[in-house]
Amino acid sequence: MPVERLTKRRDFKAAAKGQRAARRAFVLEMRKRGDDGPPRFGFTVSKRVAAKAVERNRIRRRLKEAVRLVAPDQARCGTDYVLIGRRAALNEPFADLRAALHKAMTKTQRGDRHPVRSEA
RNA sequence: CCAGCCGGCCGGACGGUCGCCUCGCGAAAGCGGGGAGGAAAGUCCGGGCUCCAUGGAUGAACGGUGCCGGAUAAUAUCCGGCGGGGGUGACCCCAGGGAAAGUGCCACAGAAAGCAAACCGCUCGCCUUCUUCGUAGGCUCCGAUCUUUCGGAAUGCGUGGCGGGACGGCCCCUAAAGGGCCACUCCGCAAGGAAGGCCGAAGGUGAAGGCGGGUAAGGGUGAAAGGGUGGGGUAAGAGCCCACCGCGGACCCGGCAACGGGGACGGCACGGCAAACCCCACCGGGAGCAAGACCAAGAAGGGGCGGCGCGGGUUCCGUUCGUAUUUCGUCGGGGCCCGGCUUGAUCCAGGCCAGCCGCCCGGGUCGGUCGCGUGAAGCGCUCAGCAAUGGGCGCUCCAGAUGAAUGGCCGUCACGCCGCAGCGCUUCGGCACUGCGGCCUUACAGAACCCGGCUUACAGGCCGGCUGGCGUU
RNA sequence: GCGGGGAUAGCUCAACGGCAGAGCGUCGAGGUUCCACCUUGGAGGCGUUGGUUCGAUUCCAGCUCCCCGCU
Numbered sequence: 058m059p060v061e062r063l064t065k066r067r068d069f070k071a072a073a074k075g076q077r078a079a080r081r082a083f084v085l086e087m088r089k090r091g092d093d094g095p096p097r098f099g100f101t102v103s104k105r106v107a108a109k110a111v112e113r114n115r116i117r118r119r120l121k122e123a124v125r126l127v128a129p130d131q132a133r134c135g136t137d138y139v140l141i142g143r144r145a146a147l148n149e150p151f152a153d154l155r156a157a158l159h160k161a162m163t164k165t166q167r168g169d170r171h172p173v174r175s176e177a
Numbered sequence: 178c179c180a181g182c183c184g185g186c187c188g189g190a191c192g193g194u195c196g197c198c199u200c201g202c203g204a205a206a207g208c209g210g211g212g213a214g215g216a217a218a219g220u221c222c223g224g225g226c227u228c229c230a231u232g233g234a235u236g237a238a239c240g241g242u243g244c245c246g247g248a249u250a251a252u253a254u255c256c257g258g259c260g261g262g263g264g265u266g267a268c269c270c271c272a273g274g275g276a277a278a279g280u281g282c283c284a285c286a287g288a289a290a291g292c293a294a295a296c297c298g299c300u301c302g303c304c305u306u307c308u309u310c311g312u313a314g315g316c317u318c319c320g321a322u323c324u325u326u327c328g329g330a331a332u333g334c335g336u337g338g339c340g341g342g343a344c345g346g347c348c349c350c351u352a353a354a355g356g357g358c359c360a361c362u363c364c365g366c367a368a369g370g371a372a373g374g375c376c377g378a379a380g381g382u383g384a385a386g387g388c389g390g391g392u393a394a395g396g397g398u399g400a401a402a403g404g405g406u407g408g409g410g411u412a413a414g415a416g417c418c419c420a421c422c423g424c425g426g427a428c429c430c431g432g433c434a435a436c437g438g439g440g441a442c443g444g445c446a447c448g449g450c451a452a453a454c455c456c457c458a459c460c461g462g463g464a465g466c467a468a469g470a471c472c473a474a475g476a477a478g479g480g481g482c483g484g485c486g487c488g489g490g491u492u493c494c495g496u497u498c499g500u501a502u503u504u505c506g507u508c509g510g511g512g513c514c515c516g517g518c519u520u521g522a523u524c525c526a527g528g529c530c531a532g533c534c535g536c537c538c539g540g541g542u543c544g545g546u547c548g549c550g551u552g553a554a555g556c557g558c559u560c561a562g563c564a565a566u567g568g569g570c571g572c573u574c575c576a577g578a579u580g581a582a583u584g585g586c587c588g589u590c591a592c593g594c595c596g597c598a599g600c601g602c603u604u605c606g607g608c609a610c611u612g613c614g615g616c617c618u619u620a621c622a623g624a625a626c627c628c629g630g631c632u633u634a635c636a637g638g639c640c641g642g643c644u645g646g647c648g649u650u
Numbered sequence: 651g652c653g654g655g656g657a658u659a660g661c662u663c664a665a666c667g668g669c670a671g672a673g674c675g676u677c678g679a680g681g682u683u684c685c686a687c688c689u690u691g692g693a694g695g696c697g698u699u700g701g702u703u704c705g706a707u708u709c710c711a712g713c714u715c716c717c718c719g720c721u
Binding site for chain 2: 062063064065066068069099100101109110111113114115118119121122123125126151152155
């Protein structure tokens with residue numbers, strides 16, 4: 058199952074205008090591109106959240122790992138997702154983080170039933 | 178054993194599983210290798226590398242460095258040494274050139290804060306005034322007398338004696354009170370004489386003031402006061418002289434040097450601040466991998482405004498021409514002078530002069546590759562050197578992302594911390610051991626072209642050397 | 651990556667190397683029946699660690715934090 062990364066500032070700005078779901082450890086933003094390409098994920102952890110580079114890296118990596126485990130079941134084709142890291146993502150138990158991401162993705166795409174796996 | 182100083186090092190280990198980046202092999206599936214640090218950090222210095230400028234010189238301005246020698250690609254780093262300061266010591270700290278090139282500052286206090294003098298004070302001479310002593314002399318008094326001279330001086334005075342007493346000086350003793358001696362002065366008593374005075378030139382003593390000299394010893398200050406202590410000396414004083422100490426110091430010796438040791442001699446002058454301006458010596462062209470190079474794709478070979486230019490001046494020549502033979506103009510050629518840009522602070526030299534330059538508007542792209550890790554590389558041995566470091570030999574290849582990999586979950590163990598229980602010791606604060614449970618699965622912290630330093634952060638632990646103290650043998 | 655500036659009272663800012671100040675705010679007193687205005691008095695501070703100097707907010711380094719510019 059191909060999952061790509063978001064790299065352009067343009068795409069981040071566009072995703073910010075889509076659906077959002079805030080959780081303790083992150084904020085999820087979702088936007089449908091309107092094509093059939095694979096789902097794309099972007100990560101943002103600002104210096105305001107964690108001043109030290111070590112902490113920012115850790116937050117991004119934990120979110121990345123959660124996406125890796127959750128995306129095959131929840132991500133849709135033709136959709137961009139942006140995860141904005143928050144401070145709680147640093148120490149929250151990983152099982153909670155993963156469950157929170159699962160619920161957040163379910164919420165943002167409610168009523169829109171096109172799982173990647175069913176199309177694949 | 179306790180306290181401390183210096184240097185070096187580690188800073189979790191092993192494994193399973195699912196992933197990420199990269200390299201190699203492979204047609205593919207896949208397999209195999211590698212994957213953060215001592216600071217990767219701060220960006221405080223120094224270099225490599227790349228581009229721009231580059232023919233040479235100067236060194237202005239600006240910035241930096243600042244004991245000496247060495248190391249190095251280079252440094253503000255490092256090593257060794259010197260000097261100063263701190264510590265009982267091991268050892269630590271120091272931007273540590275120049276103050277007789279110049280300018281400036283030194284608040285408050287203090288007489289004075291920097292050419293050394295002024296002031297107070299001390300002291301000498303002269304003058305004036307006053308005080309006191311007092312010679313010659315005068316006035317008055319007493320006695321004697323040849324009656325005009327001599328002698329002498331009253332209410333008290335002088336001398337010595339005895340007794341008493343305040344201040345002062347010295348000595349003794351003391352906790353203190355006190356005691357003794359000496360000198361001056363005052364009071365009282367007694368003795369002796371007929372009387373037992375006053376004024377006072379000159380001169381002397383003392384005080385005040387003025388004038389003219391000498392002096393830097395002293396002047397409660399201050400961070401700092403024109404050497405310090407002691408003695409001699411002097412009118413008073415002074416390196417004025419002497420001794421010791423300090424200071425400067427030709428010269429000699431040691432050292433590559435900084436500097437150290439000695440030191441004739443000088444008689445004492447030269448305060449501090451340059452992390453105040455400054456002077457001196459030395460160093461520095463600018464920018465930074467978003468440097469820079471290439472490929473692909475696509476768009477456009479545009480428009481507007483402004484500036485400068487394609488030249489100007491002068492002179493000479495003539496197989497150009499005009500009515501034109503030296504004078505005027507024109508044409509062609511040559512010489513000289515005057516520009517712009519590159520170009521920067523200046524000078525000389527060089528190049529270009531093509532249309533160029535600047536700003537604005539409009540249009541396209543924002544993908545990829547290289548740079549990019551074999552390097553001032555690491556490790557080990559060895560040699561030279563006190564060391565920094567350098568030479569030689571052998572072995573190894575050890576991260577390369579670009580919205581940016583190095584992660585998630587789990588197991589075992591080591592270490593540490595916390596809690597509980599048991600037991601032992603105890604100076605009743607705790608300490609040690611065992612077991613169980615929990616926590617961090619460990620501090621500071623994440624590469625972005627590379628390297629050498631500096632600085633800063635860092636739980637806990639290990640090793641080596643050294644110093645001081647206590648105890649035992 | 652490269653470079654510049656700053657930190658002084660609760661706030662906004664001054665200050666030749668020698669006394670730390672102004673405005674607003676705050677507290678107390680006066681004035682007012684009360685409040686406001688006004689008058690008067692007070693408290694409160696040089697980011698931090700070293701160094702130079704007789705003496706540092708000032709000069710010089712290191713550190714921390716903040717702001718700004720270029721690419």
